[in-house]
Every structure is written in C-alpha cells, then in structure tokens.
Amino acid sequence: MRIKYTISLVFFVALVIIEKENNIISRVSDKLALKQTPQTPLQPSGLSHILPKHNASFTTLSKTNSAFSLIKRRLENYSQHKEVVTRGRKHILLLATTRTGSSFVGEFFNQQGDNMFFLFEPLWHVEKMLTLETGGTNATASAKAYRDVLQQLFLCDFSLLESFIEPLPVNHITTGLFRRESSSSLCEKSVCSPVIKGFFERYRCRSRRCGPLNLTMASESCLQKEHRAIKSVRVRQLENLRPLAEDPRLDVKFIQLVRDPRAVLASRMVAFAAKYKNWKQWAIDGEVPIDDDEVRKLKGNCDNIRLSAEIGLRQPAWLRRRYMLVRYEDIARFPMRKATEMYRFAGIPFTPQVKSWILKNTQASKETSGVYSTQKNSSEQVEKWRFSLPFKIAQVVQKVCGPTLKLFGYKFVSSEEMLTDKSISLIEDKVFNFL
Numbered sequence: 199m200r201i202k203y204t205i206s207l208v209f210f211v212a213l214v215i216i217e218k219e220n221n222i223i224s225r226v227s228d229k230l231a232l233k234q235t236p237q238t239p240l241q242p243s244g245l246s247h248i249l250p251k252h253n254a255s256f257t258t259l260s261k262t263n264s265a266f267s268l269i270k271r272r273l274e275n276y277s278q279h280k281e282v283v284t285r286g287r288k289h290i291l292l293l294a295t296t297r298t299g300s301s302f303v304g305e306f307f308n309q310q311g312d313n314m315f316f317l318f319e320p321l322w323h324v325e326k327m328l329t330l331e332t333g334g335t336n337a338t339a340s341a342k343a344y345r346d347v348l349q350q351l352f353l354c355d356f357s358l359l360e361s362f363i364e365p366l367p368v369n370h371i372t373t374g375l376f377r378r379e380s381s382s383s384l385c386e387k388s389v390c391s392p393v394i395k396g397f398f399e400r401y402r403c404r405s406r407r408c409g410p411l412n413l414t415m416a417s418e419s420c421l422q423k424e425h426r427a428i429k430s431v432r433v434r435q436l437e438n439l440r441p442l443a444e445d446p447r448l449d450v451k452f453i454q455l456v457r458d459p460r461a462v463l464a465s466r467m468v469a470f471a472a473k474y475k476n477w478k479q480w481a482i483d484g485e486v487p488i489d490d491d492e493v494r495k496l497k498g499n500c501d502n503i504r505l506s507a508e509i510g511l512r513q514p515a516w517l518r519r520r521y522m523l524v525r526y527e528d529i530a531r532f533p534m535r536k537a538t539e540m541y542r543f544a545g546i547p548f549t550p551q552v553k554s555w556i557l558k559n560t561q562a563s564k565e566t567s568g569v570y571s572t573q574k575n576s577s578e579q580v581e582k583w584r585f586s587l588p589f590k591i592a593q594v595v596q597k598v599c600g601p602t603l604k605l606f607g608y609k610f611v612s613s614e615e616m617l618t619d620k621s622i623s624l625i626e627d628k629v630f631n632f633l
C-alpha cells in the first residue's frame with residue numbers, strides 16, 4: 199500500500215514535469231512550423247507519439263518501471279536542451295530606423311571580438327524581395343517574414359534568408375549578400391573561402407581577400423560563437439517580435455535606438471535625395487502640403503517608433519529585462535558610457551576592442567566622414583541638422599511627430615532663432631531604463 203502510494207505520488211510529480219516540457223516543446227515546434235521552408239522540412243516533435251497515455255491503465259509495476267525509465271531519459275534530454283539555452287548565450291537585436299546612427303551603434307557589437315557573431319541588415323534581402331513581389335504592401339506578411347528570418351538567424355540557420363537572396367544561392371554559396379563586409383564575422387578567416395579570379399571586387403572583405411560567401415561556413419562559425427547580434431532598420435513594431443522573446447532557445451535583448459525625428463528627416467533629405475525630393479522642394483518653397491502622402495508616411499514612421507517604445511517601456515512580462523531604449527543623441531555625447539550601459543544590459547563583457555574602437559571613432563576628424571560613414575565627430579554631428587532643416591519643416595515634424603518627440607524628450611522649437619541657437623539644448627535629460 200505504502201509503496202503504491204509513493205509510486206503514484208512520484209509518478210504524478212513526473213507527469214506534471216512532463217506536461218510542462220510538452221508545452222515548451224510544442225511551442226518550439228509551433229514556431230518551427232511557422233518558418234518552415236523547403237530547405238528545412240518540419241521535424242515532428244517526436245515526443246508525444248512515443249509517450250504512453252498516463253492514466254489508470256498503468257497497473258503493473260513493470261509497466262510503471264518502463265514508463266519511469268522513459269520519463270528519465272526524456273528528462274535527461276530536456277535538461278541537456280535547457281543547458282544549451284541557459285549557458286549565457288545572448289541574442290542582441292538592435293532595432294532602429296534609417297539615419298538614426300544604427301551603423302555606428304551596430305559597430306559597438308560588431309567590434310566585440312571573437313565571441314560575437316554580428317549580422318548587418320540581413321533583412322535588406324527580405325524587404326527587397328517582398329517589394330519586388332508584392333510592392334511590400336502586405337505589412338502582415340512582411341512582419342512575419344522579418345520575424346521568422348531573425349529567429350532562424352539567431353539560431354545560425356541561414357536557410358530562410360537564403361530563399362530571399364537574389365540570385366538564389368547555389369549550394370549555399372552567394373556573391374550577393376548585402377554589405378557582407380560590414381559584418382566582421384562574415385570576413386573572418388574561417389568564413390573566407392578562396393578567391394575566384396575575376397570576381398574578387400564584387401564581394402571583397404576589407405580585412406582580407408575572400409571568395410564568394412559560403413553560408414554553410416557562416417552558419418558553422420555562428421554556432422561556435424558565444425553571442426549573436428543583428429542590426430536592423432526594418433522591423434516596424436516591436437510587438438511583432440514577441441515570439442522571439444518567448445522562444446526558449448533564445449535569450450533575446452532588444453535595444454531600440456531612436457533619434458530626434460527632425461534630425462532624421464534632415465539627414466534623409468541629404469542621404470536619400472531622390473526619394474526625398476518633395477521634401478527638398480518644400481524646404482525651398484517654405485510650404486508643406488500637410489495632407490501629402492509623404493507627410494502621412496512620416497507620421498506613420500513616428501507612430502511605429504513610439505508605439506514600439508511605449509510597449510518596451512511598459513515592460514510587459516514577455517519583455518521584462520529584454521528591452522532597452524537608447525537615444526542616438528546620448529550615444530553621440532557619451533559614447534563610452536552608453537556603450538557600457540548597453541553591454542551591461544545585454545549581459546555580455548565589454549571588451550577592450552570595443553573600447554578602443556569607440557575611442558578611435560568618436561574623435562575622428564571631419565575629413566574622414568562620408569554620407570554612410572560611422573567615423574564622425576559625434577558630438578558635433580548631433581546638432582548639425584539644426585542648421586540645415588528649415589524652421590517650416592521642423593514645425594511640420596513637430597506637428598505630426600509631436601507625441602514621439604515628447605516621449606523621447608526632444609524639445610519643440612517655437613522660432614527660427616530658437617532652432618539655430620546652439621546655446622539652447624533640444625535634448626532633455628531623460629532616463630528610460632530600469633537597469
């Protein structure tokens with residue numbers, strides 16, 4: 199009687215554990231199903247069908263014993279799995295929009311050293327393909343594709359990304375990866391295949407001469423690294439990435455980088471002159487048609503950034519300890535302090551390599567800077583827009599992006615004089631994170 203009671207109690211406890219495990223496993227396999235591609239056929243979870251039904255039919259001890267050993271083996275498997283997840287590996291996603299200094303901030307992680315696998319804008323390919331195929335108009339489909347590609351990449355699986363690369367890689371070899379040289383991880387010796395004569399220039403690495411990118415080699419190298427970081431300017435809504443935060447295989451840290459929308463617009467008008475030709479014309483005319491599509495688009499961008507930040511700052515359970523908001527202006531003024539904070543938040547060591555990169559690149563002289571350059575005198579750069587953006591345009595941004603400016607602590611200007619008076623700071627001191 200006593201033995202029977204003990205067995206059934208232990209058995210009950212074991213069942214509770216298994217139930218928990220099953221939940222996790224089915225969540226994982228749900229996710230695998232979502233991002234299934236021809237290259238990665240869905241694996242059945244392989245567990246539910248081998249597990250006997252646990253109820254009153256377990257009467258004999260031998261049956262119970264075999265059930266126990268099965269449970270034991272499965273729990274062993276589970277703890278192995280868990281070990282992989284909790285070994286301290288971090289997955290950092292730097293979320294930004296164009297012209298917010300994200301290349302510069304991305305370097306903070308790209309320069310970390312041998313422990314980091316860094317990818318620079320892999321979603322460029324996804325956006326390009328979706329734009330070609332559907333005009334990029336289906337926001338739901340785009341969000342899902344971005345999310346699934348990011349999730350796979352954090353697991354060092356390039357297969358879904360490959361399906362978006364044009365031309366389609368053959369045997370996982372590509373010459374077309376967007377800005378490969380901006381990921382030092384893709385130019386390491388272990389990922390550098392032999393140079394093919396005549397094709398060198400198109401996919402060179404800065405640090406060494408490499409042949410076409412072998413994504414199998416990239417994946418193998420990624421798996422060897424302790425941490426993984428991805429920078430992207432293409433995710434519209436943080437909430438779309440919730441499955442990544444909840445993926446038990448990942449320990450994702452979201453860093454949202456924002457910048458004064460007036461500065462962003464000023465910068466885009468220079469960097470993307472053709473795309474922003476309407477804005478340039480309005481700047482000359484001193485007149486902005488407030489109901490123009492371009493103005494609506496600006497408002498939409500501001501709203502997306504603000505909504506993401508509002509969710510992040512509200513810290514719902516799924517984002518707890520996973521979200522950090524950073525203003526570009528603070529990074530430009532205090533690069534070392536902010537980098538240290540970002541590393542502390544991410545939970546990875548701040549290496550001397552990063553430190554020396556920051557020192558070197560925040561004191562660079564003006565002469566070395568180009569439109570896409572990250573080598574700028576960053577404290578000087580941060581105020582430049584105030585002298586290039588006409589007051590009329592600044593007013594329009596304040597009107598349609600008002601709540602965004604308020605949330606991030608960017609002061610409104612009420613006159614041309616205030617705009618160009620450098621003694622008046624437009625950046626309120628603000629602490630966003632509860633570290």
Ligand SMILES: *[C@@H]1O[C@H](CO)[C@@H](O)[C@H](O)[C@H]1NC(C)=O
Pocket residue numbers: 251252253254255
């Ligand atoms: C219990 O076992 C019986 C017979 O083996 C089966 O028909 C029934 O579905 C089981 N119940 C549960 C809750 O698994």
Ligand SMILES: *[C@@H]1O[C@H](CO)[C@@H](O)[C@H](O)[C@H]1NC(C)=O
Pocket residue numbers: 245268271272275
């Ligand atoms: C444990 O994992 C191995 C390898 O993944 C698998 O072959 C085996 O079936 C698993 N055992 C159980 C009991 O799930």
Ligand SMILES: *[C@@H]1O[C@H](CO)[C@@H](O)[C@H](O)[C@H]1NC(C)=O
Pocket residue numbers: 336338339342
């Ligand atoms: C947009 O994409 C989603 C998800 O792929 C799909 O279910 C939906 O039908 C698409 N909508 C349109 C208008 O094509």
Ligand SMILES: *[C@@H]1O[C@H](CO)[C@@H](O)[C@H](O)[C@H]1NC(C)=O
Pocket residue numbers: 369371391412413414415
């Ligand atoms: C790509 O790398 C993998 C893994 O190192 C290797 O097996 C394969 O042969 C390489 N492909 C080519 C075309 O070199």
Ligand SMILES: *[C@@H]1O[C@H](CO)[C@@H](O)[C@H](O)[C@H]1NC(C)=O
Pocket residue numbers: 561562563564575576577578
């Ligand atoms: C960078 O700009 C700031 C502000 O204008 C200035 O004080 C500093 O001397 C500049 N540093 C370099 C290295 O040019």
